[in-house]
Amino acid sequence: MKDNQGTAMRDCFRKAAEYISEHGHYKGDYFKPEWSGLKPSLISIDDSPLRPPALDDDGLTPPACAMGALHKVDSSGWASFAAITALSNRLGCGVSSWNDDPATTAEDVILELKRAADEYRSPVEKVADAVMAEARKVPTFERGYINAMQGG
Structure with a gap:
């Protein structure tokens, strides 16, 4: 059975893991602003994105947090928002809180994104x-x- 939502979500998780693996992990914002010149993102208190950062195909590949990587690789325009919600549910906390925790490493983020891709239904x-x-x-x-x- 072909399910476009499931496919888009799994692709988004996998591509975000690849993005962080290739371009680096960042804490504190979607992307490392001084590296890319991107404006800081706006995040609500409950970790839901109010707007994605400047993510048009700008050719920039700055180090990213989990949420930034999910937005950067999302070609559907909706999968990253759904993926953030699904990841938050998996983690039992906000994605940015988990990502920015000093104990969370790049390897942790990459592994969790890969697991989310493998297990998402x-x-x-x-x-x-x-x-x-x-x-x-x-x-x-x-x-x-x-x-x-x-x-x-």
Whole structure:
């Protein structure tokens, strides 16, 4: 089953991990401003982005925090916002709080983004998984339908 939301989210997580791996990790803002000249981002108290930073295809590849990397690699225009929410739910705290914690390393961020990519299931995929799990309980010829009908 093809699910565009699931695919876009997993791609966003994977590409963000690759971005940080290639260009570096940053704490304190979306991107390292003195490196790139980008304006600092606006973040609300609850970690939800009020607006993405200047992310047009500017060719700049500054070191980024987890949220900055997710926004930088998002070609859909929506997946990064959904990915930040999903990542926050996974972590049990705000993404920027986790990213900026002194104990959180670049390796931690990269690994968590990769795990999120591997484990993310969209709402459509979750419903499909539940339907398939129930369908597997129904006897079929391959699983002994005749046996079930004969009481075996």
